Amino acid sequence: MSSTFFLGASIVILVAVLLSLYRVVRGPSIIDRIIGVNVIGTKTVAVIVLTGHLFDRVEFFIDIALLYALINFIGALALSRYFERKGVLVKRSGAAQ
Amino acid sequence: MTAVGMALVCSGVFFLLTGAIGLIRFPDFYTRMHAAGKCDTLGSLLVLTGLACYGGLALASVKLLIVALFIFVTSPTATHAIARAAKRSGLTWWTREEGR
Numbered sequence: 001m002s003s004t005f006f007l008g009a010s011i012v013i014l015v016a017v018l019l020s021l022y023r024v025v026r027g028p029s030i031i032d033r034i035i036g037v038n039v040i041g042t043k044t045v046a047v048i049v050l051t052g053h054l055f056d057r058v059e060f061f062i063d064i065a066l067l068y069a070l071i072n073f074i075g076a077l078a079l080s081r082y083f084e085r086k087g088v089l090v091k092r093s094g095a096a097q
Numbered sequence: 098m099t100a101v102g103m104a105l106v107c108s109g110v111f112f113l114l115t116g117a118i119g120l121i122r123f124p125d126f127y128t129r130m131h132a133a134g135k136c137d138t139l140g141s142l143l144v145l146t147g148l149a150c151y152g153g154l155a156l157a158s159v160k161l162l163i164v165a166l167f168i169f170v171t172s173p174t175a176t177h178a179i180a181r182a183a184k185r186s187g188l189t190w191w192t193r194e195e196g197r
Contacts, residue, residue: 002099002151005103005106009106009107009110009144012110012113012114013110013113013114013144015114015117016113016114016116016117017117019114019117019118019120019121020117020120020121020133022121023120023121023129029126029188031126031179031182031183031188032126032129034179035120035126035129035130035133035176035179036120036133038133038175038176038179039116039117039120039133039137042137042138042141042168042172043113043117043137043140043141045141045145045164045168046109046113046140046141046144046145049144049145049148049161049164050144050148053148053151053152058152058157059156059157059160062157062160062161062164063160065164066160066163066164066167069164069167069168069171070167072175073171073172073174073175076175076178076179077174077175077178079179080175080178080179080181080182081178081182083182083186084181084182084185084186086186087186087187
């Protein structure tokens with residue numbers, strides 16, 4: 001019963017990941033894509049821990065989740081610092097499409 | 098303890114889904130970041146805390162709480178850095194007059 005619950009929660013979070021992937025693919029500026037990737041990474045940490053409960057190997061999967069959160073944070077900081085220096089060439093976001 | 102953990106996981110999944118819907122529905126980068134940053138932090142925090150409650154007293158629960166604390170610190174920091182990059186590179190924001 002509990003494995004069904006964890007599977008359902010993982011599937012709902014993966015639907016949310018698909019919705020965020022729409023913003024990554026379609027986003028009008030590059031910084032929309034960056035925030036989409038950051039959101040997907042944060043959701044992936046939750047999915048990894050839920051998968052660990054699903055397989056009864058929580059101890060392994062928590063270390064992977066911690067590493068993933070660390071890489072996600074460093075990647076977001078590096079991308080934002082790079083594009084802050086370079087300048088984001090964007091259209092007017094409200095008037096796009 | 099199991100019921101409390103499941104309720105926390107359910108509310109966290111709800112917040113994650115709401116943040117994703119806000120991310121695709123809002124008209125501007127700053128409003129999208131408003132939806133994504135806060136809903137994402139709260140949702141993953143609730144999911145991790147709920148799983149720690151589900152596990153009970155164990156080493157894995159303590160590590161889950163450490164992961165939750167890490168996300169609680171780093172996710173707003175990343176959001177702030179990205180928003181500052183957008184602001185400093187001159188991204189203008191959405192107004193009602195020219196948005197319609």
